[in-house]
Amino acid sequence: MTEQTINESVLRCVEALLMAADGPLSIDRIVGLLAESGAPDRKAVRVALDALTAESEGRAAALVEVAGGWRYQVRSDYAGLIGKLWEEKPPRLTRALLETLALIVYRQPISRGEIEQVRGVAVSSNIVKTLLEREWVRIVGYREVPGRPALFGTTRQFLDDFNLKSLEQLPTLPELKDLDQLDEAMARLRADSGEGAEPRPEATAEDDLGNADAPGDAPVEADEPPSDSLH
Amino acid sequence: MTEQTINESVLRCVEALLMAADGPLSIDRIVGLLAESGAPDRKAVRVALDALTAESEGRAAALVEVAGGWRYQVRSDYAGLIGKLWEEKPPRLTRALLETLALIVYRQPISRGEIEQVRGVAVSSNIVKTLLEREWVRIVGYREVPGRPALFGTTRQFLDDFNLKSLEQLPTLPELKDLDQLDEAMARLRADSGEGAEPRPEATAEDDLGNADAPGDAPVEADEPPSDSLH
C-alpha cells in the first residue's frame, strides 16, 4: 500500500481475479488476463500482489504464493471452525470437478490432456488431487507418447460411493442425450439397486458382462436428436 | 470498525466462515457455528457483519445480504474480467425460459397450463426441467382440478442467484393498461368499423384468461412465498 507505483485499479483487478479463481494463478496468467485492462507488466502485477499480501495481513484469508501461483486461502487458524461449517453442509463439488469426473467415468482410461480437449479448459491440479484423494479415480497407466501422460480410471470406491454395482449400470450416451430418457435410466438404476440390496463389490465377470450386455452394448440409436435443446 | 463493541476475534471468525462457505450464511447459522468461539449472540454477529461490510468497501469483493444470508461476492464491475478466467461463456437464458420464469415469479403459484395461456405457446418440458434443476423453481402444490396440475413457485436459490433479499425487491410487473382505457379504445374501434354496440370488455373474464388474470393484478408482494423461501 505504501509503494507509490501501485495502480489501484490494477490492484483491484488482480484481487478480483484471485477471489474468483478456483485455483492458484501465476503472474504470467494474471498479466495475460489483464492484457486489455491497462495492460500491466509482470512488475506491476508483482507490486499489486505484494500490496494485496500486505493488505491481507490480519484478515481471515491470506494471499500466499504456492507452486502453481498465487491464491487466497483461509488461514489455518480457522481450520476447526470451517470443519464445523462443512460438517453441517459440505461444500458442493464444483461443476469443473464433476465434469472432469464424468469424463473419466465415461472415457477411461483418459489423460488430463484429453479431458482438457473435451472441456476446452485447463483441468486444475486441485481437481485431480481432490479426485485422487477421494479415491474415486486412480492412475491406471501411462500413455507411451512424449510426456508419458498418466491415464485415469475409476475405482471401486467410486462405484461404492455412487451406489453402483458396475459401470455398465450407467446410462448410455444416447440415453444421456435426452432428458426424458435420462430420467428413465435413473429410475431403472434405482430399481436395480433396490433389488440387489447387498453390496457385491467383488462382482464377478459374469455380473459385469451381464450388465454390459443390456445397456452398454445396446444398439446405438443416436439419430434422433432431442426435440428441444436445454435452456 | 469504529464501534467499540467490535470483537476483533469474532469479526475474523465471521469473515473466515463467509470466505470459505459455498453459499450465503444466515446470521443464525453463523451464531450456531461460533457457539464455541466466544459464543457471540445475534447482535454481535450483526455488528461484525456491518464492520466487514464497511471493510469491504473499495475492495474487489463486497459483502452483501441476499435471501439465504450473507455472502462475499466479486463486484459485478469485474464480471467481464472474470469471464476471461473461464473459456466458456455462461449460457444465455433463452427468451422462452425467461418468460416462463417471469410468469412463475410474478404469478406464483402457477400451473403450466396457465403459463401456456399467457404465452400463447406450449411450454417445453426441457424448460421446466431446467428451471427445476437450477433450483430456481419448485413444485409448491397441486391444483385440485382434474389432472391435478402441479403449481410452481420460486425458491430461495432463485433469490440468491438473482442477488435479491426477497421477492419484494424485484422490479414490479409492468402495469396492465387500465380497463377504462380499454373500454374507450374498444368504443373507438366500434365507431371506426361502423358498429354501435356498448363496450363489454368485462365479458372476457369468463374465458380461460380470467383465471390467470385475477391474481396477477394484485401487487406482487401479495404472493405468499413458499414456506422455506424467505428469511
Next chain:
Amino acid sequence: MEENVQFDAPEYPRVRGERLEKLPDDLYIPPDALRVILEAFEGPLDLLLYLIRRQNLDILDIPVQLITEQYMAYIDAMQLLEIELAGEYLLMAAMLAEIKSRMLLPRPDPEEEEGADPRAELVRRLQEYERFKQASENLDELPRVGRDITPVQIKPERVDIDVPLPQPELKELLIAFRDVMLRAELFTSHQIQREPLSVRARMSAILDRLQDGGSLPFSALFDPKEGRLGVVVSFIAILELTREAMTEIVQSEPFAPIQLMVARARDDRQGSQDVILDD
C-alpha cells in the same frame, strides 16, 4: 440451420399464390434473414406484438384488419420457408380471421350477440403477454450469479473435519457429463458411440492388472466363463489399449505365447512405437 435456407438469390416469397415482388412495407428484412427472424418469435402473440410495434401503435388501437393481413403474410412466408409451423400460429390466424369476418358482417342484433367482442379478447391477451415479456426482460437485466456475480469461495489452508466430504448425486454427475458432451458436440462423434462403456471399463481393468506384473499372457486376459460377448469386449479393449499406445502386444517368436504388456518407450522398440503413434 442456415444451410437449409435455399434462396436462389432474388427469389421472393409467394403469398396467396402471388409472387411478392415487394415484401410488405413494414417488412424491411432481406429475404434470407426472414427465416432467422421468424424463428426468433416466441409464439403468435410475440409475432403480433412485433407487427404492432413495427407500426408504432398502441395495442389498444390495433387495426385488426391490417394486422391480420400482415400476420397472414408472415404465416405464408413461414410456410414458404418450410418452417415448422406450430399449431398456436394457425390457431391465432383462425382467431384473427374470425375477428375480421365479424367486423365485415353487420351484426343483426346486438342483443343476440352472446360472446364477447373477440377483439377485446385479443387485446387482453396481447397486453397480458406484453407485460410478461417486459417482465422477463427486466429479470434478465438483474445481476445474476454466474453471469455478473461471482460468489467468493476461498479454499481453506486446512480443514479439521472427520466427516465424509460431499457426495454428489449421480444425476448431477450425469448432467455434468451430458453438458460437457453437448458443449463439445461429441454426441455426434461416431467414435465414441462405437465404444460402449463396457470396453472402456475393461480397458481400465486390464491396465490395472498389468500394473502388478507389467505383462500378462494374452490368453490370461480372456475368461471363458464370460462367454462370447466377454471375450469380444476383452479383445476390443486390448486392441484399443494398443492403438492408444497404452499397451503393447509382444510375441518373441512365431507361435510363441503372445504377451500383453504395459507400453514402454524403449529405444530398441522405437520402430514399433512409431507405428503405434502413426495410428
